Amino acid sequence: MEKLVSYTEMAPGGIVVNPGNSLEYKTGDWKVLIPVINQETCTRCRICWYVCPDNAIIELDKEYTTKKNRKYKVSYDVNSDFCKGCGMCAQECPVKAIEMVPVEVA
C-alpha cells in the first residue's frame, strides 16, 4: 500500500499531477488464466495487441524466425503485471495462436 501523506503534501482538489502513475497500480493479480502466445503460429496480425483493454499485449522489436524459416521483425509478449486474464486476445486471434492457461502453469 502506498504511503499516506499529510494534507499539506497533496495537490489541492484531488488533482493528480503525475498522471501515468497508474503503472504502480498492478492489475495483473486479478487473473486466473494468462495468455500464452505461440510465436510459431502467430502471424503478427496485431489483433491481440489491438483488442487488449489493458495494453497488456506488448509488441517487441524482437526478431523471430519460425521453424519454417519465416522471418518476423516483431514478437508479441504478455505483460503479466497488467493482464487481467480476460481472454479476449485468445478469442479474437484468427489463427488460434494464443492459449489461456492457468497462471500457475504459465
Place this chain on the structure above:
Amino acid sequence: MTTIEIRWHGRGGQGAVTAGEVLASGAIIEGKYALAFPEFGAERRGAPVRAYTRITDNPNIPRTPIENPDVVVILDRSLLKKEYMEGLKKGGYIIANTPLKPDELIKKIDLPNSYNVSTVDATSIALKWLKANIVNTAILGAVIKTTNLIKIDTIIEVLKNRFHGKIGESNAMAVKEAYDSTLVMKLQEAI
C-alpha cells in the same frame, strides 16, 4: 432641504421607470447623490406602475419605497386621481401630463390648495416628436421646469447617451418643447 423624493406614476410602457432613472442619472452626473428604482412587479405593458427617485447630498440613501414624496409625477391621464397623490408632502409638487391648465386640473379633481401644480401636454409632444405615446422624456422637461433640480442640458446629455442618433435628438426636442410649454402654478414656496 437635503433630500428630494420624487414618485412617478405611469402605465407599463410609458417609461415612468426610465424617467426616474434619467433624472437620477442627471443628478449623479452633476455630482449629487441619487437613487432611482422602480416598484418591482411582474406586470407588463399597460398596468399601472410606480417608480421612485431620491436626490440628496447624503451618501447614505434609503432604499425604501417613497411614501411621502416631495414631487408626484403622473404620466398617464387615467391616473390623474387623488389616490395617486397620496402621501404628497404639504407644499409639494404635482406634475401632470394633461392638456388642462393647472387651475383647470385642480378644479377637475378637486385638489386641496396645499400643492403646487404643473401641467404639460406630454402626450401631444411625444406623439409629435417620437410618434408614440412614450411620454417619459417629455415629462422630464416639465419636471426640470418646475423643480430646477438639475440643468436641462444634463438631461439632454443623459438622453443622448441612452438613446443614440436620431432617437436621442427627437427625445431632446421633446424635452425642450415640454420645458417651454409647461405651466407652473406655485401656491406657496417649496423645495
Place this chain on the structure above:
Amino acid sequence: MSENKILRIKSLYDLPRDELFISGHGLCPGCTAGTIMRMLTKVTGKDTIIVNATGCVEVSTTRYPYSNWLVPWFHSAFENSGASASGIAAAIKAMKRKGLMDKNKDVKVVVVAGDGGTVDIGLQSLSGMLERKEPVMYVLYDNEAYMNTGIQRSGSTPHGAWTTTTPAGKVWRGEWRDKKDIAGIAAAHHIPYVATANPAYPMDMINKFARGLEVLNEGPSFIQVLMACTTGWRFDPALGITISRLATETGIFPLYEIDHDNFRVTFPVMKRKPVKEYLKLQGRFAHLTDDEINEIQKLVDQKVEAINKRAGKTVIGPIA
C-alpha cells in the same frame, strides 16, 4: 495552423505503438471501453483535453492518487460534459486570441461519456453544446445501462434486456421500451459529423474518430460507440469483441455516418444473421422466450428496413 496530421489508418499496422491511455486502470477484465479509449487517444494524440462524464471509465481510470491518462483529463459531474467541454473550448479560444496561450497549438477537446451521461441526464448539456456548434468531439461509449452503479436501466437499454431495474418476472419481461436513437437526436442538430462505431471494426471506428476531429473547425462531432459490457450484459469476458461484431452482423447496431447531413452505411451487411445469435450469448437476454425473441427480430427488421430506405438501396440484407 495545425501541423498535426490527424491519423487515418488503412490497416492496424498504421497505429502508433505509443499509448496515451496506459495500463493500471480498474476497468473490468475484458471491458471493451479500454480498447476504445486506447484507440481514441491514439487518434487524438497528446494535444488533447479529455472531458469525462461520471461513469465506469471515469471511476476506473482516475482512482486517486492514480491516473492512467497521459493527456490532460477533466471530470466534474455526471450531466455536464457538454458544458464542461464548452468551457474548455471557450477558454482555449479566448486565451489564444488574447495571447495567453500559444496560438499555433491545436488543442482538441474530446468528451468521453457513457449512455447515462449522454442520452439521459446529460442530454440537455449535450444538446446545448451541439446547438452552439462548439468545437468538441463527443464520444459516447454505449453499454446500454447504468453499469457503474450496478446495471440499472437507461434510455439506451434495448428492448427485452434484463437490468436491475427492469428485472424479468411474470409481469415484467426485461426492458419493454425501445432504445433511444441518440445518434438521430445528435444528427437533428445538423452538426458536421455523426457516426456509429464498433470496436469489432477497428479501421471503421478509428477513421471515424479521425473524421470527428477533422471537422472540429466547422463544429462538433458525435460518435456513438457500442461498448459490450461483460458485467452488465452477462457474458464471458473473452467475448466482448465477438458480441460487438454480432451486434452489427445481426443489424442490431448498424454502422453508419452522417457527414454534413449525408447519410452512408459504412459497413454494409449483405447476409444478415438472426438476432438470436447475438442474444443467446448474453445473460441479460436469457429469460426471453422464442416468441419474445421473434418480437425483437421484428423490431430489428423494421430498423433495417428504415436504414435501407434512408440509404436508398439495400445496404443491410435479409437474414441469410
Place this chain on the structure above:
Amino acid sequence: MQELVKRAIPLSTNHAIANAVKDLDVDVISAYPITPQTTVVEKISEFIAKGELDAEYIHVESEHSALSAAISASLTGARAFTATASQGFALMHEMLHIASGLRAPVVMSVAMRSLSAPISIWNDQSDLFNARDSGWIIIFAHTAQEAYDTVIQSYKIAEDHNVLLPVMVGYDGYVMSHTIEPVITEDKEKVLKFAPKKQYPYKLDPDKPVSIGSITPPEYYYEFKYQQVKAINGSLPIIEKTDEDFGKTFGRSYGLMECYMCEDADSLIMTNASYASTLKAFLPEIRKQGLNVGLLRLRVYRPFPLQKFIEYTSDKKNLLVIDRAISYGAPYQGPLANEISGAMVRSGLKLNLISVVTGIGQRTVEFEDFLALARLAHEGRKHEETIFYGVRE
C-alpha cells in the same frame, strides 16, 4: 445642493458588476438569464458585442451548465465569470460544491432572490443562505459601488495561489440590482494592475498533463476537505489585505465587517446588503428618537470574521440579527442568528441575541419598521423565539 460625488456615473448594481467584469478583462462568461440577474448578462453581452470586452460568451442552456463551463474554463487557465439568482442558483447547487472542491477560482454575482414555491421573483436571501456551506468565499455588497469594487477584489482573492477558491458576491435583487446610483468605475489598466490574471497552477495543459476530478477513496477524501477548511480560513487575512490594498489604490475600502455609528451604541442591529445601506440612512433619525442603536454590517460572511465580530460586540448589550431567509425548524429560525449564537458561545459573549426574520419575498420594510426593530434592540428584552416581523398572524 452640494456637489459631493466626483467622477461617478449612474449605474445599477447589475450594471456596475458588468462593468467590473469588463474592467477585469474576464476571458470567459458563461451564464443563463434569470430575474433579477438578467441585466448583468445583458450588459456584458453588449460590451462584447461592441468590442469593449474581448471575451467568449457561452450561451449555456441552464445554470448548471453555466457554472460547469465557468469551472472548466477557469481550470483551463482562463478568467471566468458567471451570475445567477434564485431558482438558477438552486439548480447550480451541485456545481457549487464542485467549484470549491476542485478549487476553481470562479467569481459569481448573486442578485439574491426568494425561492419557490410558491414562485416569487422578489428579493430575500433564501437562495444564498441555502448555499452557505458550499465552500465558497461569500461577500455581501451594500451599494453598487461596493459590488463593483468587490468583484475586482474577488478575482485577486480567488486567483491567489494560497486561496484558490470560488467567490460569490451577494446583493439584493431588485432593491439593488435594478436601482440606479452613483458608481465610480476605474481605468481598466489600473484594475488589471491591481488584479493581474493568475492562471490556475494545475491547469489543463497538454504540455504538462494533469487529471482533474478524480474519484477519491476514503483514505484521501477527508484530507481534501480539510485542505478546503484550511484554505477558506486562511483566506481571511488575504481578503482583509486585498481590501486594504484596494483602498490604497482606489481610495475605497470596506473592511471585513462594518460597524456604523456603533462605538457609542449599547445595541446593534446586524444586517447586510440593502438593509445596511438603508439603515445607515435611517440611523441618525433613529438616534434622535432616543434609541442608542448602531449597525453591524455583515460583509464577509464566509470565512466568518469572528475576531472582528467579537471586537465590535464585546461591550454591547443587545444584538438584533435580521435574517431574510428562514432555517425551518432550527433552534433560531434565521440562519444567521443560529450562527451568531454559536459564535457567542464559542467566544463567551454575553449579548442578548434577538433573532428577527423579515423582508421575506421583498415584503416592504419602511422607516417605521426599522424604527420598531431599533426599539426592540434598544429595549433589550429577552426573546427566546425568532420574531417573524411583519407577518400577518
